[in-house]
Amino acid sequence: MAAAAKAGSTRLAYFDDMGAIRSTATVISLHQEEGGRRAVVLDATIFHPQGGGQPADTGLISSAGARFLVDDARAKDGVVFHYGRFEDAAGDGRTPPELKEGQGVTLEINAERRSLNSRLHSAGHLLDSCMTNLGLNLEPGKGYHFPDGPSVEYKGVIPADQLQDKKTQLEKQANELISKGAKVLVSVFPYDEAAKLCGGALPSYISQDSTPRIVKFGDYPGCPCGGTHVADVADIGNLKVTGIRVKKGVTKVSYSVSP
Ligand SMILES: [Zn+2]
Known part of the structure; x- marks a missing residue:
């Protein structure tokens, strides 16, 4: 959006x-x-x-x-x-x-509610980067960044015997990136520039004559987003991966954040 x-x-x-x-x-x-x-x-x-x-x-x-x-x-x-x-x-x-x-x-x-929503939204995007870092090159799908059970979905599956390991690694990786911190850039760009910031290409649902709004964490590739985010990845707080479920070719990662 x-x-x-x-x-x-x-x-x-x-x-x-x-x-x-x-x-x-x-x-x-x-x-x-x-x-x-x-x-x-x-x-x-x-x-x-x-x-x-x-x-x-x-x-x-x-x-x-x-x-x-x-x-x-x-x-x-x-x-x-x-x-x-x-x-x-x-x-x-x-x-x-x-x-x-x-x-x-x-x-x-309501500042408290906004702050939590931003942390949860940023946490969802951070998990995308962590998935890639772990060699899980699954295409990000739907994100649900609501406080009552946030999750991010990916097209593709993680083999059942790797789920427990990946869950542990994902959580570790996310908290490492959070403790390191990184500036969060959110801005509207001309289409070509936006594509460059997102690793060379934008998803097909982004119209070529639009000026997409991009969110980018530090040096990681950006992605189009219309939501609100923390100013620095460090502001997300502690991230917990509460579960990974694979169903009908979709991997769903559930998470939570705490101060
Ligand atoms: Zn987003």
Whole structure:
């Protein structure tokens, strides 16, 4: 997920600054969803919408007494919808103050949740490099970087009699790289430059007329990614490989991180 900005789309402010947990924006529109749920669309956002294997940010959008508590964010056709409800701070039975179109607002994301999501996402990418280092040249597939059981999948299999060894080696290798640390580069590049940073070629789902966003750890080859990451590999913390399972030609590596 590394789409370039389209007209009418929400500018993804975390593309430029992943470390920002506060920002400002302008309300574009307010929506009433089924079941009374509300949604706010802004011109720009630091909220990462759920996608690319990473959960949505939660937090607060506020202005002039109106407080919109964001419990989910989703992108549709480049527009980020912030879902939630207006906080009834007064609790006097009257409708709480709401946001208006055109209003300037302050955005705050839940920093702890974001930090964990970034660590889990970076850990998933780090495991890709470790797999290659161990001579397991399996093509990375889906990543699930949610706190409730994160995993990364690879096309291809590890023979059953090697699973236990590879699990141990993978974990050791990952923690070695984490203790060494490496700068994490995340940026948008022209297609050819992006391909170069990713070892010469990009996956076919990346359009040749796009400017892909690339994440790259130190000297390792980069890969296209739309998510948020730690600033340095050392920030991932301790990584545990909790299991490797091979099923229907796919190898699934489950992991966790701790401080
Ligand atoms: Zn990613």
